[in-house]
Amino acid sequence: MADILIDHLKKKSGEHGALKTLASQWDFDAKLIPKALQAVGNLFPHYSRHDESHSRQILVNIERLLGESVSLLTATDTWLILEAAYWHDIGMVVPKQDLSEELQSEEFQDFLASLRQSPQHDLFRFASTFDPSDLAKCFLGADTPTDAVARFNELMAEWFRRKHPARAEAMVRAPWSSAGISSPRTELMPARLFRVLGRICQMHGTSFEALLSADGLPFKEAGMANEDCHPRFVACLLRMGDLLDLDDNRFCPVLQRIAGDDRPATSRAHEDKHQAIRHLRIDRDRIEVSAECQTIPGYLEAFRWFDWLKQETQNQMAHWQEIAPSRELGLLPTLGNLTVTLSGDLQVLQEGRRPQFGIDEKNVIGLLQGSNLYNSAFPCIRELLQNAVDATLLGIWAKESRSALSGEWASPAACGRLQTASPVKVELIESDDPAGEAGKATWFLRITDGGTGISSADLLHMLRIGGSQKNAARQRLIRAMPEWMKPSGAFGIGLQSAFLLSDCIRLKTKSVFSNETLELEMHSPLGPNEGLVVVRRVPNDVAQAYGTALEMKLRLHRFAQSWQIPAFRRDHDSVAAQLVMSMDPLLDDTFPYDAGKMVDEVVAFGKKSPIRVACEFAPLAGEKKSFLADSLAAPEEAGDWRFLPDANGHCVEFRYRPHRDQSASHQSRFLYRGQPFKCNAAYFPNVWFEINLLSGAAGTWLSANRDELAPKAADEIEAVALSALTQAVEADMTRYREESAARPEYWADLSLFLHVMALSEGEPWRGLAAQTGGAWKDVSVIGQSIRTCFDLSDWLLGTGADATSGPVEHCDVSTGSPSGDAVPTLALLAWEREKNGSVQILAVDELNPASASAAGHLGTPAGVEHTMRETRRMNPVLRFSLDPQPYYSDAAFALHLISNARSIGNHRCLVAIRDARWLRLALRKDFQLPATWLIRPCASSPTAMLLPYLFTSGEVQVTPSQLMRLCVRMQPLLAVELTIDEVRHLYEDLITYIDDDLMAASAYAARWRAARSGDGHRV
């Protein structure tokens, strides 16, 4: 072994006296260095052999690479090759003194710190507590004394592995003083050559770029006698020879025993890599290696190693002219196949490629982690449930679309197959895991569906983010499906989000398309296995059902860190609530609230899922529970779901309930294919509704995490909801009329809702409202009913009442505040139309002169109670009379002006015209202005004008220049044609009236004056 190079050195040394020295030096070193190398095993028992056999193997590899060309080498080059092969790992020989010195170094502290940041590292636990300055802490990360010794050794080995190339350089220069190696250093050989040798050794551990750089190694250098030597070339040969030391006998069984069965996982990976070598060819023409690994880490290691080999060969080839001493030496051998496979029934997806999630996926998962896109565990699980439901729907369609009658696919209700399909089964099972982290319990989440399963063709698409859209066969099938049944998946990131919860997902799946059964193990792109996907083909078994079972491990707090106490009785059914209510903070060691919460969320998912969801919860302590969630448990307030195939071009399910609370719509629910999302668009007064969108891709409606409406879809969802609401109400009218006598309250609420819709939307709501007549007058109010009030000739309606405050004093009837209750507005309009009567707005103080004295305190900060009283005082009282009366009382008008003067935020106000003097300031009917109504019920008044003031917090402004600009802006919006000057005169009169008459005579005169003087310019 390695005799060719040695013989060549001997032969060449015969050619010149000075060259003899090289041969003598080598004779010494060939005997001395191996003795020293034997000590590598002391610190590195868990490594492949780094003794003389490794050096020899490198030399053999170099001989193979060079072939006949060995004869062209100069004696000095040959000597450098031989010596470098023997010296290069000498840095792994570590004298005790070096150990002690390094332990105290700053650099070593940095190294420890970096290990503490790497939870994936074998030494993470040990390094976390290791402190060289404190013996008491050093070994806290070990369980037994032998463990402590082994881990300490591994820690130091890792440190010296990183440093060994640089150490080798120093040791070559001073072998005796650094390690007691008595390799002769005499004046017979220039020290320069030993320096070159040291640099070559050091360069076996640097990047290729460093080697070639100005600080790297020279191409040519004077050798012994009249020879040249080629340090760069020698270093390159050493690197290749080292990388190619791959054979399957590289580990020493004795050392393996010494390292023990608990040697680091990376060592085992290297062992497997070497064990795996099946074919190795290194000669002048070609390099070929194939490996068949038993384990995934071995597979990854082999892959990495082959990658380096490829890189190194390509780099050297590309720069061969700057490396090789002469053309006659020829080129490096060609790199043939380097193949890695997994043994047995494990399978690689694409020959020669690593089956894995790509780089993009790594970035995306990193982004997902950072972005809080998924801010709790459930959204990730929801993605998996969604996939199971999607696969089941697709499976039903793939298997049965041809055999069923076409009517069956018309709507979800007509499709009996949804009910009979096998439910998505979710199991959450706690397991006894002795290796688990302290404080954490291990749970298995298993989701089983009877859907399409995954074929190897599907798998290729799955590995790419967004790849499902490019799965043509799948898309073709989806295109043919009825709109309502199409799967909800669209973004193609759902599956990856599972890696936020676990490093590894296992699937067993049988495809209805290809009949293959596969076992998949998918690793997180960010985890230690770097996105690897392992596929195991399982022999076909007819007993295996179609579909997919997915399993992952979750680590949840053994005793939950935070929880919520159930607020309502009805929440008590939830698993989480039951856990909370039975928890004993002292005597219980486990409190699996987080898992219970997940079960609740799974059950909630099942509520409106087209495919039923069954859930099983099995904590180690406590009872096992099973649930079958389906839409039976609907909230009682809603009507039945109605399927509407065309709501403004979309297919939806819809249900609603008229409501006397105008803001009920804010609690309306929006779902996309059964799953709720947040939506602030689509508001309609006096109705609560629930809409389930069953058409359009998820991306057109939702944000990527499916939590919210995509902003661009706001207008569309409003149009769809209005269309659905219109259709549903129109279809229900006949039935409502028939049931009106039996359900008078519902009929009244419906009437109220229809009349309010008629006000804002016109037809067809006006027609629908007319069908209910004045039924809205039966909506419950506090006091006399509105209907009986309509028989009186003079009556008062108070507003702003609620269950706690009771009716408004001195009033015949009270309602809620005019902004939340439509009754005052409808009453006002009906009174004018039906009775030809008049309405006046009063201030509540006018009914009760005793409280008027408080008026002066308006706005003084005297506590919450005071503020609430003030707010209530702001609610107008409406006087209904058959006699004519002015639209506002002076007191009401003044009160509202002053209250606007102190409200927050700049705004302008509209007011209904109550005085013929200002009629010419009336706005055109179709005006659109950013202004609010001074007094809410006026909104239904037929004529409006804009007040000239800008209300700011505390001030009421109208400077001459503001007024001028206002006139220019308003003139074109007025109902009658006026000149700018005419507009200005009218406004000036109005300002004089308000400032000097109305407000000056009111209880708020001083405050108004103060508010008005702020800008300093009285007009």
Ligand SMILES: Nc1ncnc2c1ncn2[C@@H]1O[C@H](COP(=O)(O)OP(=O)(O)OP(=O)(O)O)[C@@H](O)[C@H]1O
């Ligand atoms: N349980 C399953 N059965 C069959 N195929 C599945 C299952 N889970 C995932 N897949 C396949 O994996 C693909 C990727 O799933 P993923 O959730 O990442 O994307 P998607 O569902 O297409 O889109 P989205 O991100 O909107 O959920 C799916 O399109 C489907 O082909």
Ligand SMILES: [Mg+2]
């Ligand atoms: Mg999905």
